[in-house]
Amino acid sequence: MRRFPVFLFVLSLAFLLGLHSIGDVEGASGYAGIDMCKGCHETYYDSYASSTHAKKAISGSPANREACESCHGPGSSHVEKGGGKGTGMFTFGKKISTKEKASKCLACHEESKHLAFWSMSKHKSAGVSCDNCHSIHTGGEKNLKAAQSILCLGCHKDIKAQTNKQSHHPIKEGRVSCSDCHDPHGEFGNKMVKADSVNELCYKCHADKRGPFMWEHPPVEENCLNCHDVHGSNHSKLLTKRPPYLCQSCHGSHGTSAYYSDHTMPMPPDGSINSSANKLVSRSCLNCHSNIHGGNGPHGANRGQFFVR
Structure with missing residues (x-):
């Protein structure tokens, strides 16, 4: 029976010490x-x-x-000192380093799947901070400070100039967003593209160009950028050059062999491709070779092999 009062005394003491500790934590938290x-x-x-x-x-x-x-x-402490700058509060001002700002954001967002490649991203290495793109206080899509077409092109002036060309992806019209193709937080691929290769990225929208084709066009299979300026061009269909000049960048050294004897105009001799006098002046190679991304026609008719419609 004597043990019971002792037990109550120890329990009460522990409870009071616990309350004291809690009070200390609350008071010290600030x-x-x-x-x-x-x-x-x-x-x-x-x-x-x-x-x-x-x-x-x-x-x-x-x-x-x-x-x-x-x-x-x-x-x-900020309240006790009457507020104002330099009174103990962390701010996201220009004088605060990108690393310090990022540490605040990453305290909550570090485990996000969207930041898996942030540590190796071009934006991080260029000193871009979270608050350069995101607003801490305001709402909106992904807490962005502005629409992507304004936000991204505000820094990427060269890309902005391309999107204003005659033929362009409809970025400024709002039908395509930069993040449809690029991950601003970093990606394993080059230029932070959201695919293993440029072609795989393009095929997500342009599936009809994927193939497989019975007759593949090697430069198309290699990289869409061999022929297209992805952000914008002064030529139709985002082409880097106007046909037939684009085609003759590769097909200019075949001379006038019998292999091409069915052309109404001979191909320019080897080494003379840079002469404007030797360029085809007809409307375009694509008048006949319209299936330029690949052909499935039979070999006997020479249609599929030469991408003829």
Whole structure:
């Protein structure tokens, strides 16, 4: 019976020590809470309240209600000093390094599948920070600061110039997004393309060009970019040159052999392809060789082998 009072005494002591420890943690945490932040930063709060970041923090459990301080750090000292810059809060200003900013974002997003290749991405190596593209406070698609066509082309001026050419992928029209082809957070492939090769990427939309064909056209099979400027061109169908000049970039050294004797105009002699006088001036090789991506016609008719319609 004597052991029972001793047990109660030990249990009570442990409980009181536990409460004391909890109080110490709360007091030392330095968190002011989102309601305190709202008192001074109401404009930011109103835009933040509709963002993806805020949905869990505001409507979630009390443990998630640090909200602003999850990124900016504990705010009690900031409040006690009357606010203002340089009072202990972490900001995402220009003087803060990309590494420091990224560490804040990666604290939550590091395990995201979308960031699997971030450490080896061109954007990271170029010093691009998360907040260059994403807004912490505002909502919108993927918390982007602007539409992709504006955001990406704001840095990639050379690509913007190409998209304004006569023939272009409809990026500025909003029917194609940069992220349809590129992963801005990094990819294993070159130019951060979202496929193992350029051709595999193009085939996702242009499946009719994939084949397999009975008669393959080697430069087409090798790389679509051999003939096409993917972002834009002054020639139709995004071609790098106007036919027949494009075709004769490869087919200019065959001379006037019997192999090509059925052409109404002879092919230019070997070595003279750069002479404008030797270029075909008819409308286009494609008048006859219309199946230029590959042919399935029978060999006997010489149609499939030469991509003739």
